[in-house]
Amino acid sequence: GAGVSQSPSNKVTEKGKDVELRCDPISGHTALYWYRQRLGQGLEFLIYFQGNSAPDKSGLPSDRFSAERTGESVSTLTIQRTQQEDSAVYLCASTARPAETQYFGPGTRLLVL
Amino acid sequence: AQSVTQLDSQVPVFEEAPVELRCNYSSSVSVYLFWYVQYPNQGLQLLLKYLSGSTLVKGINGFEAEFNKSQTSFHLRKPSVHISDTAEYFCASSGGAGSYQLTFGKGTKLSVIP
Numbered sequence: 001g002a003g004v005s006q007s008p009s010n011k012v013t014e015k016g017k018d019v020e021l022r023c024d025p026i027s028g029h030t031a032l033y034w035y036r037q038r039l040g041q042g043l044e045f046l047i048y049f050q051g052n053s054a055p056d057k058s059g060l061p062s063d064r065f066s067a068e069r070t071g072e073s074v075s076t077l078t079i080q081r082t083q084q085e086d087s088a089v090y091l092c093a094s095t096a097r098p099a100e101t102q103y104f105g106p107g108t109r110l111l112v113l
Numbered sequence: 114a115q116s117v118t119q120l121d122s123q124v125p126v127f128e129e130a131p132v133e134l135r136c137n138y139s140s141s142v143s144v145y146l147f148w149y150v151q152y153p154n155q156g157l158q159l160l161l162k163y164l165s166g167s168t169l170v171k172g173i174n175g176f177e178a179e180f181n182k183s184q185t186s187f188h189l190r191k192p193s194v195h196i197s198d199t200a201e202y203f204c205a206s207s208g209g210a211g212s213y214q215l216t217f218g219k220g221t222k223l224s225v226i227p
Contacts, residue, residue, distance in 0.1 A: 004156070031213060033215075035217075041219060041220075042203060042217040042218055042219040042220050043157075043203065043205075043215075043217040045214055045215070045216075048213055048214065050213060056213075056214070091156060091157070093157075101147075101159050101162060102157075102159075102215060103159075104149075104156035104157040104158070105156050106154075106155055106156045107156055
């Protein structure tokens, strides 16, 4: 596609519910990243996928967070039993090669009530 | 581990005045440096990047940045700002070729005053 797309653009959920966020990277980009941006903060790295290699999950804040990617296409970030501190913008980015420019999607704004 | 410090959380500046947004990074054998801009309710967009070569890097929208290895800095400058430059600016670093993780600063909110 023309750019990285994410859905939904906004999500409001109740504490304790599970949510699933989706990212469609740029076609042909082998690397995909998830970041979290809390209000007034910088970007926190969550997880990185590169081709068929095992993902780097070192940034995931707890075992309630998980992510999957099918080949070099769509990725989903799942947050189980959401908490209020999970409220943030979740950004996805893709790149053709490591250390190259990352292209960001518009983000999903998650609000946990 | 890499770290990036943006010294100013907010920078107000009058329209057509010059601006400098400061960024310092932790030292590494090799490092790639980036500036991204985030307009309200949008994702991040690359302004410019330093990979190697000339230490003065020119980017989009009239911005430029200078890589200073001795001071471990990568400050962003624009000689004359416009209202449309109002946005949040993020400095980021990666550990060079083969490194896949970007480390971001906390961001600087640039407000251009008419």
